[in-house]
Amino acid sequence: MNKTSDLETFSDESNTDETLLNTRIGTIIDGSLSKGLTVKLDSGEVPGSMIEQIAVGRYVVVQGLTNTRFFCIVTDVALAHNNPYIETNPPDTNDKYSIEIYRSTLSYGIVNIAPMLVLEKNDKKPKPVKTIPTHFSIVSQANEEDVTQIFGKADENHFYLGNPLEMDQVPINVNLDRFIERSSGVFGKSGTGKSFITRTLLSGIVKSRKASCLIFDMHNDYGWGIQNEHGQTYKGLQQLFDSNHINVITLDKKTSLARGDRADGELYISYDAIEPEDIAMLAGVLALSDVQVNALYFLRRRLGKNWFKKLLSDQEQDQNELDEFIEQGDLIKSSLGAIQRKFELFRNMKFLKEHVSDDFIEILFQKLNSGTSIVLEFGTYDNSLAAYMFVANYLTRRIHERYVSAKNKAFGKRGEDPNPLMIVIEEAHKFLTPELSQHTIFGIIARELRKYNVTLLVVDQRPSGIDDEVMSQIGTRVTCLLDNESDIRAVFSGVSGAGALREVLARLDTQQQALIMGHAVPMPVVIRTREYGPKLYAEINQQTSSSQTAKHKAEQAKTDLFG
Template identity: 45%
Template sequence: MSNDFLREIAEPATPEPDVSRRLGQVVAGSLSHGLEVLLERDQRLEDLAVGRYATIHAGGRIFFGMITDIALDNANIAFEKSPPDLSLDFMRQVHLGASIFGRVHVSPMLVMDADGPDAHIPQPVKTIPGHYAPVTIATPEEVGYVFGEEGAGQDAEGRDAIYFRVGRPLDMDVPITLNLNRFVERSSAVFGKSGTGKTFLSRLLLAGVIKNDVAVNLVFDMHNEYGWEGTAEHASKVKGLKQIFPGQVAIFTLDDESSRRRGSNPDFTVQIGYDTIEPEDIEMLAGVMDMSDAQIGAMYAMHRRLGKTWLLNFLDDDWMELNYGGEDDDGKKINAMKAFAAEMGQPQSTLGALRRRLERFTRFGFIVKKPADDSIKRILDYLLAGKNVVLEFGKYGDDLAAYLLVANFLTRRIRLHYRELVEEAFGDEAAKPRPLVITIEEAHKFLEPGIASKTIFGVIARELRKYNVTLFIVDQRPSGIDSEVMSQIGTRVTLALDNEEDIRAVFMGVSGGQELRQVLARLDSKEQALILGHATPMPVVVQVRRYDLGFYRQMGYLQGEALQQEAEKSRQQLGGGRKKRLL
């Protein structure tokens, strides 16, 4: 196929006549199932797409809706079975729009009064326009008005809000913004199948949160993609958050060697002491480590008996031999594990199986007998100072058990500390710690139906922003997440999904979700996302903005001369005339 051919398709030699905005008229529908719109005779179906916005002016109000389905229809089924001869132009002109016609399904989302005290304030729709109300394609100005301009402003309820541009609609060049304050107010999520750009989009959203300082972030960076350079499929490297925000982001690592090898120059190496691990930290790994209820019970029993050192002692052959081994009065060798099991009141086989599973921890280099520093305190210090923390897992990112253990271990303790701080603040908003957003990948492993109610992540998702901690979930299997947790996710950013169950899960608890499924099912496999929920006035399909040098610069990234100038300015402010180059 030649380039000329492609160019002709993209740029017709004769420009199309200016198509009227008028789309059609409302002919049927309901609030719960959306509106049926009969298309104008000259409205070409080929020019429409699900996800486009439509406005309906009726009864002194402006309704805002989204096209969620497009259909061919006819006045009589016989026209399907025996199509009229449209070879003559006259016949074509008579039949199109009369006997055969197009119709679209529009889901009403918002309504604005044309005048009155609440004029032009977008409100959730509570009624529908009447019969034959004219429907038009929304103008860029109308779309821009509904979503708000980028930067600081106020939301429909008059609260301060910071709007962050995430992209543009598929068919017009208007910025689509997210209300970041609302985005972090409740738990949020990015869903999408593999290779759709979840990490890109998540990094972009996190950059918005960091840049506008609406919350502080703790990112459990399973695949080492957020903090320092990540790889892109179409480009070689993309910048990590620390490169864009060097003063606001710290990289912590579980695998110092890996981080240094990748040049991320971590700020701190996280170590976890054996004596700090509690059964609750391990319990949620039951699925991943194939642990039975009896084995979990045995952990709690050992913890009760042995206290903080239960895990260290349990995995220590010498300790076991020293305390439970030896010889009996007859000089026969005592089976230490058998004696230990008897002491603990647990079957030996259970403890044996449990030990084989927990021995996996001994291969985790970050679990040590005596940590060099208190990692929890260190992370909290950073977070409370407003510095965002990206925890790189290095080689341990390939081990799901390590990821779940560390994320659960740290989150339990950090959330507990936040809870204490919030309770101490006793309602004083100023004294509360700044909102914390915890980013987790493979979230369905933390939040699957069987364990969501037991894990700290399930608790955080359900308690909303009670203790100023919310989740930012990145996942490819939303159907694997507990429905109760899903219903608490405020903002859902969804890239392309194939699986029917996953699509259904995304719309769980969403009004009009059934209609939006058509929109989601037809997203491009890359860089298109459906955003719905708390942070947008209505669902929106966006072409996600590029995560490139232009974006870095808008986020404040400096390089080359600009960085040198900034460095020089700082040097002068510090009163130094040193000639030493910073670069």
């Protein structure tokens, strides 16, 4: 008769992996699914040393009694003891022998861990956790095999973005298909490296050609090379990819030439193409009242396509035509005067012209739909929020209209499905405030998910300024250090287990670390982001065709874009 108990059988099964024993850190002593688990740490090679080897944000694996494995993240580290006497009578600091005895018997370290995924026996893929391991389950540091099992290997669908803390040789790979499937965000206070992380993500998307990117590059960070505060130069996207992958368009050719950058084309917007909806979004920036915004719609209806030109005109005939509306009681004189004064700002936008012959929107749509990503550089307008918001709103509204039309034709089997598009905007809280998001194209895109194959990548240092409903639609969130409580709260809105992760976010380094959570990763992960440098450049060069010389690239791009 076999007297082996079920408990012994479970124990034998759960301890066959020697790697778990080699990396053991402690055992489960308390906890719940909602509040996390408490782990009593082993003493370590030197009594009490184990606690100094465990950092918030690190991965651990718990071996369950029934041969299940729980993947968890460390959320807190603390000291504990089992005798209150040592609080009032600690050993003398010179008494090394007593200190070692105390550390070995009376005091110990504990860590709190949040279970995220579970791998059940005979399953190949982890599932969301719905229970917790039993008391005294063994807790071990995660190894490369564990991380690979969760995040997958780098391939055409998975892009290497960084490494887990204390695991420099283990890659964390983001699922690009899922990243572009919904709108995403990169958040962090100024100076934390948002632009470098965004540039790295964009290089992965452009390389994969899973989506085209329309990048509104307010500060000229993405198209061509930039220097950091230490004078180190980094390549831009145009220097990594050929003209079939990336084109750089500028609003300010003189600045591009002065910087030594070669723009593939220039953007000009015709006066008669501007609609009141293009201006209404700037109401806050221009200090336009509701009455003045409504007046713009009236003028467009009565004056036709020339309404914007006549508001800026110095011609007496045009002014007389406007004065007639005042005399007829259709407009208030003070409102019209205020509008004209505030519109003086547009005179400084040299990319606005009375007449533009090319249909730039159609050209841009064709390039994006064919898989070419576009970087729109703002040159000297990099400090003009009005110019940035105006251009981003103007182009996005019209490109989105083209995508809606193409998608509807595809639904009716009268055309092909348009190529997926990701629109990249900085200072996103200016576009997506609670007041604006209900009415602007960017709020519409965020709420549509991927209905028309268009999503957003928002880059922002003030996520608390973004409408809560829009934030709830942000599928993947890459978050660098934030220290404003309202911003932290906004980033975690709608995230399961947010309480435990808040402490993880608060402990990030000021640069080159980020917490990734959401649609593109199976569980939250803290990473040290990969270097945006020679190794990444080499990887891009190996996987893309870049045999064209820089001169030929620029000439070919101009020919492709403008004929």
